[in-house]
Amino acid sequence: MRRLRSEGAEEREGHSHEHGQLFCVLQGLTVVDTDAGRWLMPSRRLGWIPPCVRHGAQYFGAIAGWSLYLHPDICEPLPDKPCVYEANALMTPIIARIAEWPGGEPLDAPRRRLLHVLLDEIQAAQQPALHLPMPRDQRLLRLSHKLLGAPENNDSLLALASDIGMSERTLTRKFREETGLSLGQWRQLARLARALELLAQGVPVTQTALDLGYDSVSAFITLFRRYFGETPGRYLK
Template structure:
């Protein structure tokens, strides 16, 4: 996510670019980031062009929002959640108001047992503590046996972490893609499946079949997912629940809040308040002497 291709309008972060392209070295390289221009993992508010890395990336932010796009869809990374981008996957990112966070670069061989597709997962206290340890090793070419064991535990934590419903798959079929783009442009459009099918020159049965084949879910599920993505982006920008509810076509804000709670287990206010006040394990206190 953080390094940038040569075609991007933003200057590349050479320090992270070099680390993310390392074929040798330790299985995990962890770096701490901030909005400062000389940070190894530069954040702030910016956009990257399409790019990819030799190493996979596990990254987490403490504030703001990151929107990552791939050829097959997009997903959002809110604060105190971890995003995973597999090695060699082309992607681009929009970074909004992110002041601090961390990034763990995973060697291709170490990433073989990790998810093959990008995802957003929960971050446990153990994962936070392991990342703090790993940042202290970032200058080492060879890890000690104890550090290798801790690296393996960190990868186990990622494998077992619960996935969050923040991914929005995109189709390749041109007719379904036309519908998807129209829904994203106007997420409150209340047209039925039959109406959307007729608009795109499809039968309702064909649209239903295409959604399952290309999106892995029903049209109604995909449209709700698109609404959640829109809601998270809008709420992160400071828009009110009432305004977001209206944009998504809900009759009342309480109906929108109920949908949000079903998806995330809590109300929008609590969702963002908890993430704003989540433990800031990331102030990177010094590790005690002799820590592995």
């Protein structure tokens, strides 16, 4: 097991490893990027990265947590793509117990048994809407990176389509085909992803809403609650 700790914004370059990685953020926000998309890891969630999947990570706010590297044989029941899980009533005390394990030591038999209980629970756990899928088409990918860099962007569909040399109809159709979301839904989720990053760094809710171009703070809070089930103030506690 390895401890996760960071005192502020930090970034890890893309890398991969032969083992699967199971990790838990107890404080702060972790964002994991792969070729397939971006996964958001607020506190009290579990993250999973399969073996040999190239990924990078960004940390926002003061980070505390842990990471376990699992032999590929143990990983077989788990998904072959990165996932974020809600911790249920049984997983929460197991996570708390794992957080007490000393770092850098191999797992003895009792700890391995506890880990297998956690893995069983993970397979039945809910996966919240914390995934921002990325398109494969290079023009759409370029547009997506542009919007991620400026989530407050309010350009019309016509302007965005013209910028990448597509018709509005083609942009609308291809974006949904490749991400499973409409462009409007994707832009909303990209804004909320950036909101989580700002909030984790201590930016007030009002300032976050204004920075991201929302018409009002109440509109931002309403949308946030619709996606995540809680207000921004409660979500990251």
